[in-house]
Each structure stands twice: as structure tokens, then as C-alpha cells.
Amino acid sequence: MKTQYIAHVRHGSDVKQSLATHLTETAAIAKILAAKLGLDLAGELLGLMHDFGKYSLKFQKYIYDATGLINPDLDDEESTPGGSKVDHSTAGAQWVYRRLAAMGQKESGVRMFYTGWSASTGEADWALSPLFASANWPPTQFNTAFYGNPQVDKDLTAALQTTDGKEKARLYKEAQDIIWKESPWVPLVVEKLVSAHNKALTGFYIMPDTGFSFDDADLK
Numbered sequence: 001m002k003t004q005y006i007a008h009v010r011h012g013s014d015v016k017q018s019l020a021t022h023l024t025e026t027a028a029i030a031k032i033l034a035a036k037l038g039l040d041l042a043g044e045l046l047g048l049m050h051d052f053g054k055y056s057l058k059f060q061k062y063i064y065d066a067t068g069l070i071n072p073d074l075d076d077e078e079s080t081p082g083g084s085k086v087d088h089s090t091a092g093a094q095w096v097y098r099r100l101a102a103m104g105q106k107e108s109g110v111r112m113f114y115t116g117w118s119a120s121t122g123e124a125d126w127a128l129s130p131l132f133a134s135a136n137w138p139p140t141q142f143n144t145a146f147y148g149n150p151q152v153d154k155d156l157t158a159a160l161q162t163t164d165g166k167e168k169a170r171l172y173k174e175a176q177d178i179i180w181k182e183s184p185w186v187p188l189v190v191e192k193l194v195s196a197h198n199k200a201l202t203g204f205y206i207m208p209d210t211g212f213s214f215d216d217a218d219l220k
Contacts, residue, residue, distance in 0.1 A: 006063050007054055019054050026050065039186065046114050053091025096144075113144040118191075120209040124172045129156050132179055147184035151175075 007022035009015070027047030034043020053059060093115050119127035130141040133156055134148030155175040159168050195206045203216030 005055055005060060007051060009063065019051070022054075023048050023051060037186075042114075042186070049092030049096070049114070051088060051092075052095060053088030056088065056091065059088045114188075115142070115144070116189075116191075117142070118209040120207055120211065122208050124168070125156065125160055128172065128175060128179070132156075132175070132184070145184035147179075147182075149178055149182065152178050 004016075005019040006016050007019040008017045027044045030043035030047035031040045032043075034040050034046070054063075093113070096113055117127075117131060130136055131143055131145070132147050132149075132152055133141075133143060134150075134153050136143040137146055137148075138144055152175045155171040155178075159171040159175075162168055162171075191210075193206055193208075193210060197204060198219075200220050202218050202220065203214070205213040207213055
């Protein structure tokens with residue numbers, strides 16, 4: 001029996017949207033919007049890959065179980081207990097990354113990559129080096145633009161070797177100015193973190209990667 005891959009089930013009517021329809025229609029809209037920036041093909045790729053992970057058997061088990069549309073071809077023990085969530089939104093990026101990791105820049109056949117990044121440590125090196133240091137081409141780390149600039153490499157290395165705050169700031173600024181000018185990435189979205197908490201709560205912080213730091217949390 002051919003598997004029917006589902007992207008969404010409309011609440012109330014149980015109308016199912018096929019995954020192929022969802023991806024191609026999203027890609028068509030994204031292509032039109034991105035064309036305003038001269039990035040129509042990039043937008044189309046983003047649309048096609050954004051829910052790529054829903055093709056996984058694990059997600060299909062989840063959506064059938066969570067919506068009550070149990071697939072008769074699946075045994076009960078194979079369905080996802082309690083409809084627990086399945087990560088599907090990063091699969092497209094992971095697939096492209098694995099393809100790149102096994103090949104060099106010229107052999108990869110891929111000239112485009114989409115991703116999000118934030119420095120969970122809040123430190124400048126972790127915000128820059130994994131993405132822009134030439135030593136961090138895949139599979140070492142995440143420089144999937146295969147970007148390389150000797151001055152940027154020199155600045156990033158020197159910034160790690162000095163304890164002088166002003167010198168660090170100068171080096172990171174110089175590196176960022178070069179990166180911005182050469183634009184190996186096309187920035188699409190900058191996330192703005194918004195949070196609220198009770199005045200009595202102390203020692204609780206939102207990390208740059210949207211995680212929580214609550215080791216010293218206390219309610220007074």
C-alpha cells in the first residue's frame with residue numbers, strides 16, 4: 001500500500017493536506033516573495049526544504065496518532081505514544097549538511113544553504129568562528145558558505161589570544177566589517193527575544209539562543 005504523506009490535518013473537518021502539496025505551494029509563495037530581493041530560487045528552495053522532515057516515518061506515525069487518523073498498516077506499538085512531538089523542521093538543513101560534509105566545496109554540487117545561528121555562550125568567538133573561519137569548513141564545523149578570508153582568520157585567532165577587552169573589541173569589529181562587506185550569507189531574519197517575568201523572580205535569564213539559565217533562580 002502506498003504511503004500517504006500528510007503535512008497538516010485541519011481541526012474540525014479532518015481535511016488532510018498532502019506533504020507534497022504543502023511543500024510545493026509554500027515553495028511557490030516563498031519564490032514570489034524572495035524574488036523582491038533577487039533571491040527567487042533561494043526562496044523556492046527554502047519553501048521546499050522547510051518541512052522536509054515530515055517525510056520521516058516517525059513524524060507520519062506522530063501525526064496519525066495525534067490526530068486520530070491511525071494508519072491501519074502500522075502496528076499499535078509503532079505509533080508514537082501520546083502524540084509526542086517529533087523534530088521535523090531541521091531535517092532539510094541536516095540533509096544538506098550531511099551531503100556537504102561528505103564532499104569538498106567543488107564536489108558537493110550544492111551552492112546554497114539555509115540555517116539559523118546564535119551564540120549560546122554570548123561570546124563573540126562562538127558567534128563568528130564556526131560560521132566564518134576557513135578552518136571550519138564542513139565537516140569540521142558549520143562554515144557551509146565555504147567562506148575564507150585571511151584577515152578574518154587572523155583577527156579571530158588573535159582575539160582568542162588576548163585578554164585585553166578593547167583589543168578584542170577592535171579585532172572582532174574588523175572581522176565583522178569584512179564579513180559584512182563580503183556577505184557570504186544573506187541575512188533573512190533577526191530574531192528578537194521577548195520575555196516577561198515576575199519582579200519577585202531573580203537569577204533567571206534568557207540565553208542568546210533562547211534557552212533558559214535558572215541555576216540561581218529564586219522567588220522572594
